[in-house]
Amino acid sequence: MTAMTALERRRVERWVAAVALIVAAEEHASIDVPELNALGHMAAHAACEALLGLAVGVLQARPHPPGTVVKRGSREPGFPELLDEAKAAADPPFDPQVLQDLRVMHSARNGFVHGGQAIDHAELERAIAAAHMLSERVPMPGSRPVVGVASAVADIIEVEAVGLWLRRYDEQRAAGGRLAACDALAYALDATLDRTVPRLRHDSSRELQSPGQVSRELQRLAASGVFDTDRKAMAKAIDSLNDWLFPLAIGTPPQQLAFVRSVVGRVGREDRGGYPSSVYAATIEGPSEADLRRAAGIVVRIVLRLFAIGSLAARQRDAEIVELWKGAIATGKLVTVRPKGD
Numbered sequence: 156m157t158a159m160t161a162l163e164r165r166r167v168e169r170w171v172a173a174v175a176l177i178v179a180a181e182e183h184a185s186i187d188v189p190e191l192n193a194l195g196h197m198a199a200h201a202a203c204e205a206l207l208g209l210a211v212g213v214l215q216a217r218p219h220p221p222g223t224v225v226k227r228g229s230r231e232p233g234f235p236e237l238l239d240e241a242k243a244a245a246d247p248p249f250d251p252q253v254l255q256d257l258r259v260m261h262s263a264r265n266g267f268v269h270g271g272q273a274i275d276h277a278e279l280e281r282a283i284a285a286a287h288m289l290s291e292r293v294p295m296p297g298s299r300p301v302v303g304v305a306s307a308v309a310d311i312i313e314v315e316a317v318g319l320w321l322r323r324y325d326e327q328r329a330a331g332g333r334l335a336a337c338d339a340l341a342y343a344l345d346a347t348l349d350r351t352v353p354r355l356r357h358d359s360s361r362e363l364q365s366p367g368q369v370s371r372e373l374q375r376l377a378a379s380g381v382f383d384t385d386r387k388a389m390a391k392a393i394d395s396l397n398d399w400l401f402p403l404a405i406g407t408p409p410q411q412l413a414f415v416r417s418v419v420g421r422v423g424r425e426d427r428g429g430y431p432s433s434v435y436a437a438t439i440e441g442p443s444e445a446d447l448r449r450a451a452g453i454v455v456r457i458v459l460r461l462f463a464i465g466s467l468a469a470r471q472r473d474a475e476i477v478e479l480w481k482g483a484i485a486t487g488k489l490v491t492v493r494p495k496g497d
Contacts (some may be wrong), residue, residue, distance in 0.1 A: 178304075204237065304325075
């Protein structure tokens with residue numbers, strides 16, 4: 156991003172907070188227990204309120220209603236007033252169902268905070284969906300409109316080799332290109348894993364913790380007589396442990412990374428002369444919209460978490476690599492290998 160004014164920087168900081176809240180809400184939603192449903196709902200509500208505030212701009216404090224006894228000053232506008240202001244400012248108008256969902260979300264939040272009512276998982280999912288809708292309507296500073304949470308994270312991290320694919324995911328999804336969005340998500344995850352600090356991969360063709368690699372290395376050594384007949388059991392045990400260690404190294408529960416792989420597939424390691432390697436898709440027809448959105452939420456969490464702890468950084472040749480990738484996108488040279496049908 157170009158240099159920003161102090162006002163623009165504050166706007167970006169509010170956007171960062173909103174994105175982090177959406178990420179937290181989705182993380183809680185992936186577990187589905189009453190306590191975390193409530194926490195996730197609170198996070199999604201706060202994200203919606205922040206995004207509505209960004210959409211409206213600065214609202215002045217309001218006078219108290221006549222007859223109200225107050226000690227000093229005037230009151231801040233409440234959520235219903237903020238929603239009304241955002242509705243009036245929206246162009247194009249908000250979908251009536253979205254407005255209803257936001258009102259129901261606020262009512263559920265008040266019921267939990269003031270009345271101790273439980274928040275069920277459906278209410279949490281409704282709140283998260285509303286937050287995502289708002290994220291697609293609120294631009295960040297600059298001339299390029301943001302079309303989703305992944306694009307906002309791309310602008311936040313400023314690692315273009317990752318951000319390029321996050322933005323492409325949002326752009327393709329908004330245009331109805333579900334399969335292309337799925338591939339972009341696979342590339343975003345792969346580019347992230349290639350830029351961890353410390354490095355998880357030694358070079359462009361080897362992943363330190365990739366499943367199966369340890370087995371192959373053990374088998375190669377065994378051929379020279381280094382290992383005894385127990386080598387196969389040892390290799391299997393190490394591979395099983397690796398299925399836990401690699402996800403935990405990037406701060407992600409193993410089942411979540413496995414889910415992402417089952418949705419978007421994997422990026423191969425073949426050399427295509429600087430162009431992105433092929434995506435080996437997980438399914439023939441691609442994932443459902445719901446599964447794709449959930450996978451995107453997990454990838455965004457991985458990226459944002461690594462960035463926040465200082466474990467994501469651009470590589471020395473990234474400027475050159477990104478230009479090659481952009482050329483591949485522009486000329487249609489991205490390759491996807493889908494599994495064969497029965």
